[in-house]
Amino acid sequence: MASPPSSLPSPSPSSIQPQFSITSHDTALALVPPQPLWPRLDRLRALYDKAYPKWPPHVNLVYPFVRPDCLDAAVAQIVSALSQPSEEEAAWNKDGIEVCLDTVGVFRHKRDNTIYLHDGHGYGNDGELEKAAAGLVRLRREVLAALAASSSHSGYKMHLTVGQSEDVESAAHRFLVDKVGLMPPVRWTAGEMQVLVRERDEQGGGSRMRLWGVIKVADGTIERVAGKKALFYEDGEGHGLRGKEGQEDQEEVGQKDLLQSDLPYHFEEKAARWVPVDPRASETEGVQSRSLTVASYNVLAEFEWPPSKARYPMLVDNILARDAIADVLVLQEVTDGFLSFLLADPRIRDAYPFCSHGPPDQDDVEPLPNFLNIVVLSKFAFDWEYVSFHRKHKGAVVARFGGLQGLGPRPVILAAVHLSHGLTDGAVAAKKTDIRRIIGYLSGTYSNHPWILAGDTNIPTSSISIDAALRKKSISELTANHLANLEDLFAEAQLDDAWKVSVANDHADNDEGLAEGERGATWDPITNDAAAAMAGSGANTRPQRYDRIFVRGEGVLEISQFNMFGLPRRIDANASDSEPACASDHWGVRCTLNLNQCGDKSDGPSEEISSLIVPVHFKEAPEALARIGSVKESLLELGVIPTEEETLERKAAFELLKRLLLDTSALNTVATTRSQPRVVVVPVGSYALDVWTSTSDMDVLCIGPFSSSTFFALASQRLRKAAAQGIRILRRVRANTGTMLEIEVHEIKMDLQYCPATDVAERWPDALRIPASDPIWSLSAQTLCKLKAVRDVDYLRRSLPDLAVFRVAHRFIKTWAKSRGTYSARFGFLSGIQISILLTRVCKLVARESGPRSVEDILVTFFSHYASFGWATKMAFDPFFHKQRLQYTRTPREPLSILGYFPPSLNTALAASVSSVRTLSAEFLRAIESLYSASSWTSFLSSPTATADFLAAHRTYIKLDVQYWGLSHTKGAQFLGWLESRCVLLLVDLQRRAPNLHTRMWPARFVERAEADNNTSPEHTLEEGEQVHERDYRGSYLIGLDKLDPSQTKEDLKLSLGALQTALSRFETQMRGDERYFDARSCWLSAGLVNQAELGKLNLEPDSREWGEYNPGEDEEEEDDSDEEEEVDQLDDAWQEDNDEGAARKSKKSVKEKGGGRRPIASIDLRTDKTRKFRTAADAMNRIRWDPQLDSSDYVVGYEDRFTGAQERDVEAWKSEQTDEEFIPQHRILYFRRKSDSKIVWDRRTRWDELFGNEGKAST
Incomplete structure (x- = not known):
């Protein structure tokens, strides 16, 4: 407690009540809403509130507050007062204070205005408090009384600041007030008060508020906060943080703004409302389409208050016109009022059921963040993200369309832009920087995807306008050069201008009176009265081709047609003096793109790959087998295709296993403020591809941040506890690839595997769309091997031309292989993934040459093709995945090459032998002969058992x-x-x-x-507890x-x-x-x-015998890999605390690590992290072999020969198999050298490593 001033007389101890000065702006007592409510408030605060991100969203109780040096004493005084409440105070403090912010208000100041949210029902017209705000005012009065400060309510009004404006009479101020008023009500129960302290940045001169402590309203207890928990916002990108206005930003890559990114909306017919939807949460079969039409339209915002809606019907008519209707529509300069009008039109909802934003006038939808916004509408489901251009109110909406069937695992990426307007040095520099940023973002995030960049670029094209700006010195010669070079930025990124591509076949334009760069203009003051009004009498009165659609096809998209819409129309066609009516100052642009799916000839591989492809010659099914649907009928007759009941049982079993592993019930009871490590549970194999049969096991993969020993110890514990729910652990399998649990869930066998990959789990499922060259995949070979299954399945599901045909054909081939004794990868025969690869390439190549075909024709073609396949010299691979270069060299020890998709090992048939390949060839020959003599598909499969x-x-x-x-x-x-x-x-x-x-x-x-x-004699009666075996x-x-x-x-x-x-x-x-x-x-x-x-x-x-149950501990005792498990009573804590706040929890036991690693593998970009340990020769070898950006033929490995000393050998000739006669241990590798420039890229002696950017230092 603070001591009284020495100048005052000393009262008796019982009457001491220090008085605090409430004048410090370095502290505050406030109510901070729960973090889940922050995004809806911060989306506007980040753009309009000068206090963001120095302050969190908050309602001040007392501000200014006490001096920082008096904070301890003042808080102790408040706590003392709250801990001894009266009966009346205890009643209203018990459940906290209900806060509802549902009304916009304005504080007028001398130089600016504060726009805020408050409780519209808390005050009467005469300023008297009503019941709704009584609790808050009582709390404030009690706090002030405890501090011996004035308890008058005069001058205090509960509010949460959203932004500031300059002129209360301006249109900008009124638009912002209207925007804040559209926010859905913000409600929460405030059970605690936050004490905030200002933290100053001595270097930068700025400051921010941090959390000093939390005072519970109910009982007055206090919790001090320190470290990272005291910060309201973490340093870094993704929170809407941008540089200061006018600050030059040298970065050429845009950043994803997590704050402004959100879910798209879909119109729900039953509820008659727009609802948010996550396309990634629901699996769709994809949309069959041979073309994709994209349109872009600047709808011209209203800049005067109140905004006029007179143009809105014409804009909607233009959007729905025959020459404008599209699959995807990009709009610029969209305001809250126009979007509400647009999405209320039933014709728009029918044409475009998906929209990046919801209608702001709907009571549960937030307003648009900016005054001028980019909005994307679509016929197809999509998800989107916002890419910041560093300056406020400028960015791009990047949408991903992954539901177009046949495009493979690479969704079409649409970047919608609206660049800065103007023809000045600053405006041109801003355009150049923003173009570099969006191209840099697309290159880094979606390097191998097809792109569409559409919108209003505001790039002046008229030579007359540019010359006039030079004469008036509005721009410099350097800026004029930059302006001319803007087109090169698109060309370097391989973005084709749709208008330029199609203009050669278009002779409709009238070129009379048009200067260079004015043809194809979309902003034309000469013919557009709205554009003429916007241009006024300034220099920029010439036509400009502002609106563009750029396409980078990647062999998938091909520009077919281009047109403009929204052109002027006359009100009265019979009246010669009628004026043209223009809904906007821009014409809209539309481009039709052909989708070259994997069945199209234009989506072909390189010449190098083409030379390796064994062509597939299409064969029609014989007449007896040609009836459509006959294969499926046979499989149903034989019980191969699961029944609906079996499907529901498997789904329920998987959900039960997932719930038990994640311990959902326990997680739901944890405080919401506690961050949870991300664990992913996904099916792989036949169940994920939906090609499973009644006898198939289910393969389940878990991905998370824990070590394998921690995960399996915890998983075993939880599964054993759930024995009453139909869970049984059969056995634990330990192999070179890791540990696996064989379990039964409701009598369904499952193989449970685990992969420690922190970054992959955190970015799931987006990680599956990240290019293989990204540092997130810089993982060990064992980890990549675990992830290979789920990555392969994801690609197959996205790339197949017809999943339904594939699934029926796959089940048929698997049934045939099992019946003929050729289905077992362990013995060198076929496996599920091998059948998938062999069948996929047939499906794609047939679709490419002959178009869609029935499953009956596909099967006959399949057996015919592989009956004559030269297995000894040819490789079976998917040429639509390995399109440019095959990162694989076949060795003499591989008699069979069936290549998968993702590293570390491409050949899926390493267990094959010469004899097993000979057997497969004979069985394929026998199959095709039997097909042409079979009377039905059933008879083909039901022949005498093999x-x-x-x-x-x-x-x-x-x-x-x-x-x-x-x-x-x-x-x-x-x-x-x-x-x-x-x-x-x-x-x-x-x-x-x-x-x-x-x-x-x-x-x-x-x-x-x-x-x-x-063994199963009826005379043998089992005693209680006796095993059948x-x-x-x-x-x-x-x-x-x-x-x-x-x-x-x-x-x-x-x-x-x-x-x-x-x-x-x-x-x-x-x-x-x-x-x-x-x-x-x-x-x-x-x-x-x-x-x-x-x-x-x-x-x-x-033999049909099943082996017994797993006995916990019996196999762990003899393991010599030091996989020590933690105590059972610590495991639940490990599940919750591992990786909490980004730090690994320290175990109470010292766990020995063999080979450096049973720790969770973190995906870190080693090019920027210079503190990582020196990478091994094996890591360097794998990087050179598998990184598509490196040419393995350009590298040699230097090693020490026991007899001749240092020697060199090509990396491609290096043998890593221990059984190989030329095998050399990894510890003899001295260095790796690049042949093209003779530069050492990895050296063991000096610990030099350029491959991972890890410049190690010699240990002392």
């Missing part, structure tokens, strides 16, 4: 016998999984030792039928042997037999020697040859 064919097709087999009698079912499954993963090595070894023999492995285990019957398990893997050359002699066969025996013996020794998976005390493995007759006596059948 299992029986396999058991009878070969005279000799290799039989791999496995036996397991251990107690742990998890280790049994682990043992079998490990064995299956090594079978490919056996097949490769057999091919190398006995190349004259063909080996075919069946991708399943066999068991003797008698033993299988015993017997402890002793015996199974076999079979590999059929055939002679490749029938003319082989007995001597050749004996040699081959000896080689086989050697290979099998070596395989046995290798497998038994791996102590991590093979334990002779609980399992056994043997390999030998058996003839068909002996095999027949065993009465084999496929």
